[in-house]
């Protein structure tokens with residue numbers, strides 16, 4: 001029997017708590033505000049940005065939409081970030097990734113004030129995370145930790161295998177897992193004997209960006225499988241990085257795509273915006 005983890009429901013519950021928190025802040029004269037910078041016209045990015053905006057509106061978080069052309073120069077983007085850093089009405093800044101090739105993502109993340117780092121990706125915040133004194137946290141890994149807690153899936157002492165070592169997901173998730181006493185393996189495209197290593201996992205997190213690459217040969221009976229992938233197929237339907245049909249019946253818990261980690265990412269972004277607004281007092 002495989003329990004499907006309901007990210008939509010968990011995210012909805014969190015959002016309704018956040019709406020109350022936003023109300024409290026407003027009564028204190030603070031209107032929480034998230035600035036979202038989107039460079040270029042990637043259709044997937046536009047969908048995410050729209051989802052973020054809708055979630056923010058419902059909670060009572062203001063958003064500032066800054067849509068720049070795909071040809072925007074690095075200097076222009078950095079100037080925009082500087083002006084948002086200096087704008088007291090803005091509490092959180094997110095630059096939608098990936099950026100067009102001619103732009104330097106790391107330099108852009110570095111330019112965001114750590115105090116307004118909606119994504120928790122600034123090196124200072126990543127450093128705090130690695131020292132187990134977390135400040136702003138990356139939203140997708142944080143959403144995964146909250147989902148596991150919500151379903152009472154313990155992490156301490158468990159073998160956690162993370163496939164994928166991105167700055168957005170794999171690396172910060174490894175730190176979060178270490179901080180709660182998991183035994184962590186980070187696997188990636190150069191890893192040898194990947195199915196064998198994955199099969200050691202009590203909790204397997206798949207964040208490779210390769211549609212349905214993980215099937216039941218990677219999964220230990222009774223494991224928890226977290227699917228971080230969002231892949232749009234040519235026929236326009238959405239699949240994860242896990243072959244869900246193959247893994248169903250083997251895993252004890254599985255996150256679906258859509259409706260798993262994705263909605264949690266957005267809920268965590270909203271939570272962080274409120275936390276940053278609160279700290280700005």
Ligand SMILES: Nc1nc(=O)c2c([nH]1)NC[C@@H]1CN(c3ccc(C(=O)N[C@@H](CCC(=O)O)C(=O)O)cc3)C=[N+]21
Nearest residue numbers: 047048051095096097098119230258259260262263265
């Ligand atoms: N600076 C930055 N921060 C991010 O957090 C960030 C980013 N860049 N770039 C891209 C990834 C991806 N991401 C998602 C957010 C929501 C859904 C989401 O809402 N997914 C829905 C379905 C969405 C759909 O229908 O396309 C679901 O899984 O149920 C998915 C993916 C945030 N990311």
